Amino acid sequence: MLRKKEKQKFQPAMTFRKCIHKYGAYYLMLIPLLACLIIFCYFPMVGISYAFTDYSPFHKELNFIGLENFQKLFASDGFWQAFKNTLEISTIRLLLVTFGSIGLALLLDEIGCMWFRKLTQTMVYIPHFMSWVVVASIFTIILSPQKGMVNSVIKALGGKPIYFLANRDWWRPWLYIISVWKEMGWGAIIYVSALAGVDMEQHEAATVDGANRIQRVIHVTLPAISGTIMVVFILNLAKILNLFDPVWVLQNSMVIKVSDVIETYVYRMGISSSQYGISTAAGLFKSVVSVIFVIAGNKISQKITGEGVI
Amino acid sequence: MLKRNDGMMKRVSALVLGAALAATTAVWAEETTTDADAAVELDYEAIEKPESISWCSHDGMLPENGQTEWDAEYERLTGIDLEHTYVTGNEYNDKIELDYAADTVPDVFDLSSTYFPKYVAEGAVADLTDLVKASGLYDLVDESIWEQCSYEGRIYGVPKEIPQACGTYVRKDWLDRLDMEVPETYEEFITMLTRFRDEIDECLMPYTAPGLVTAQYLPDFYQGAFPGITEVDGEWIDGMQQENIKDALQKMQDAYAEGLLDMEAITNTTATCRDNWESGSAGAFCYWTGNWGQQLTYNLQKNVPEAEVICIPAIEGAVYLYSTPTVHVINGRLSEEEVAQVFKYFVGYMHDGGEGQVLFEYGVEGVHWEQDGENVKMLPSLSDPNTTLNKAYILPSSRLTPLSVNDKNMVYSDPYLDSLAVTDASAKNQSFQPASETYSLISSDLTIARDTCVAEIVTGAVSVEEGLASYKEIADSLNLEQALEEMNAN
Structure with a gap:
């Protein structure tokens, strides 16, 4: 047995020709995917070079200007305010949506009646498929200080109406509430499937040992799906700075200081002001920070759970 | 030797x-x-017909209202292939800029005042001066309009229509109920709004407005002040740093605190305001005159049959403003010969006073309009038979050049003509803001500083002095002074 394993271990690597001969069909099937990856993911990366040039759509010549765009970007107070806002808003959103999804998945897992469970699942997925523009319109009506449902309740209770979407103290909490409402159901899907794979014998053993429901969730269910939670969390960490739609559609001049994020800043600079070089520099900076987050997240995961995902 | x-x-x-x-x-x-x-000696008549013209549009006739039929009619009348691309308004400017990046620029397209100076400064659009003069178009249009479209004496764009203006609409039936006259001064105007708030039960917002920084939509409060870069006596200045803005912002702050100005003005869009007005819950609303005067009246009367609307003359001190015109421009990458061809067979054709202008104003006979004696009767919209079209691409009442045919008249309703008469009598033109490299760089941050400052002042978060001081600090740090110097040097 040992000899067989050693033999396998020291087997010389297959030559390229043999490899092609043996797995040719698989490589052939891989070609379209690779082509898509190169065309749509890697080829556009050439655009990164604009960050180091004075690119203008109106002129064909392109002059290398080194780090001038980065200097202008980093000298802008607006950019650092947007960067700070992005980190704060994205981190809180990520935590709320992640924990909300896990909580929802655990609750769904506890529903015994199959048709009701499926109905509930479907109901909580629906908001994910609504465009942010529609969601913003709905909540603008709901939160209206003059005709909105929420303020009607406040007024009925004797309070003064609050202009939630133009109030710096209230804008972010409502962004979080709306985000959780929209994304929690969709985020729960993966945890629901992970929960389906939890060994029931462990639950039975815990029950025999006298564990109640909450204790079983804490000591059996959550450890069992911790790998999934980590993978999803690290993958989401990579997207933490990608925050545009919800902010753009809910933003207004009164809350710009607490709501402007890197992507809205990039959009304004790039599209509205035609400063493509600075805009690309901001995008590149954002990507570098995202990569650092992913690597850091992976390291933390390795330390806590003993395994990483990259 | x-x-x-x-x-x-x-x-x-x-x-x-x-x-x-x-x-x-x-x-x-x-x-x-x-x-x-x-x-x-540009021989305009000798300009040859091109085989095709590419055009990108974003407003006017929508695809679902017979754009294909319109394109076919243009091709039939001119014998030119029309490569017409329609994009929605919110992606139009991005698309044009990307077209320049990809070198797929349409031959002809239109630009608003926000983008026109930049395109001229970048040399992206063709100089049309000689063609405008040789075509005879120059003599048919007021010289002040050509001055608006000129940079350093050269014309780079031809207005699609003559500019339109905004006027303040007031619920006349509410005035009658309160036995009040049309206000003429700011004090009377505020008294009117106060009585609307206090004595008209269905009045939810005495004055509705989309945002707080557009002087055009809030002339009664801005009273001639302008929250942005503006031209005064031939010099470009920052309106936010003038004395008159203090008074205007104080007026708005007081009106907002009193509940006279729509509480949701910050998040309102023009569509929200129209809904407020048409549902009968707003007492005053400053909006476009002419066609919109008719629509605001009739749509309100659908919901409140007894409602009456009046577009009031500007109250003392208030200034109604014309918009800067949207201009048709020609791709600057075309050769001189191609520019001339596109100009003559597209831009010139749409203002020819004859068949071209009729096509651009009314559309296709039998599809969009029909002859009714000496008048043109617009037909119901193809996409919504309950509404009637009012134009194809050019609003007939805002046409740049007169029609030379006598049997293509349009009958306008009273609200249409009355509102138009009010702004025609007193509205002021606005000039295109000159391009400035520094301003392009800072415009995004400056606009945010301005919007935030106005919103904070009006909602009472800061005092007028504090808000303007904070704005000035930001404007100075952004080097607005240099941007203004560049504008004034042009």
Whole structure:
């Protein structure tokens, strides 16, 4: 047995020709995917070079200007305010949506009646498929200080109406509430499937040992799906700075200081002001920070759970 | 010998150089004369018809309202293939800019005042001065309009329509109920809004407005002040740093605190305001006159049959403003010959006073309009038979040049004509803001500083002095002064 394993271990690597001969069909099937990856993911990366040039759509010549765009970007107070806002808003959103999804998945897992469970699942997925523009319109009506449902309740209770979407103290909490409402159901899907794979014998053993429901969730269910939670969390960490739609559609001049994020800043600079070089520099900076987050997240995961995902 | 040779060499060199200089001067003079002659003697009639023209549009006739039929009619009348691309308004400017990046720029397209100066400064659009003059279009249009579309004396765009203005609409039936006259001063205006708030039960917002920074939509409060870069006595200045803005913002702050100005003005869009007005819950609303005067009246009367609307003359101190015109421009990457062809068979054709203008104003006979005696009767919209079209691409009441045919008149409703008469009597033109490299760089941050400052002041978060001081600090740090110097140097 040992000899067989050693033999396998020291087997010389297959030559390229043999490899092609043996797995040719698989490589052939891989070609379209690779082509898509190169065309749509890697080829556009050439655009990164604009960050180091004075690119203008109106002129064909392109002059290398080194780090001038980065200097202008980093000298802008607006950019650092947007960067700070992005980190704060994205981190809180990520935590709320992640924990909300896990909580929802655990609750769904506890529903015994199959048709009701499926109905509930479907109901909580629906908001994910609504465009942010529609969601913003709905909540603008709901939160209206003059005709909105929420303020009607406040007024009925004797309070003064609050202009939630133009109030710096209230804008972010409502962004979080709306985000959780929209994304929690969709985020729960993966945890629901992970929960389906939890060994029931462990639950039975815990029950025999006298564990109640909450204790079983804490000591059996959550450890069992911790790998999934980590993978999803690290993958989401990579997207933490990608925050545009919800902010753009809910933003207004009164809350710009607490709501402007890197992507809205990039959009304004790039599209509205035609400063493509600075805009690309901001995008590149954002990507570098995202990569650092992913690597850091992976390291933390390795330390806590003993395994990483990259 | 050497010396003699040196002297000879000098004389020969001088002769050669002199001859070369003379030849160069002669050639230059000849070229200059040829260019000048071309400018003067541009034979407009001899411009040949192009095989095709590409056009990108974003407003006017929508695809679902018979755009295909319109394109086919243009091709039938001109014998030119029309490559017409329609994009929605919110992606139009991005698309045009990306077209420049990808070198797929349409031959002709329109630009708003926000983008026109930038395109001119970048040399992205063609100089149309000679063509405008040679076509006879120049003489048919008021010179002030051409001045608006000119940079350093050269014309780069042809207005699609004459500019439109906004006027303040007031619920006349509410005035009658309160036995009030049309307000003429700011004090009377505020009294009117206060009584609307207090004595009209269905009034939820005495004055509705989309945002707080557009003087055009809030003329009664801005009273001639302008929250942005504006031209005063031929000089470009920052309106946010003038004395009159303080009074305007204080007025708005007081009105907002009193509940006279729509509480949701910050998040309102023009559509929200129209809904507020048409549902009968707003007492005053400043919006476009002419066609919109008709729509605001009739749509309100659908919901509140007894409602009456009046577009009031500007109250004392208030200034109704014309918009800067949207202009048609021609791709600057085309050759001179191609520019001339596109101009004559597209831009010139849409303002020809005849069949071209009729096509651009009314659309296709039998599809969009039908003859009714000496008038044109617009047909119901193809996409929504309950509404009637009011134009194809050019609003007939805002046409740039007169029609030379007598049987294509349009009958306008009273609200249409009355509201138009009010702004025609007093509205002021606005100039295109000149391009400035520094301003392009800071405009995004400056706009945010301005919007935030106005919103904070009006909602009472800060005092007028605090807000404006904070704005000035940001404007100074962004080097707005240099941007203004660049604008004034142009």
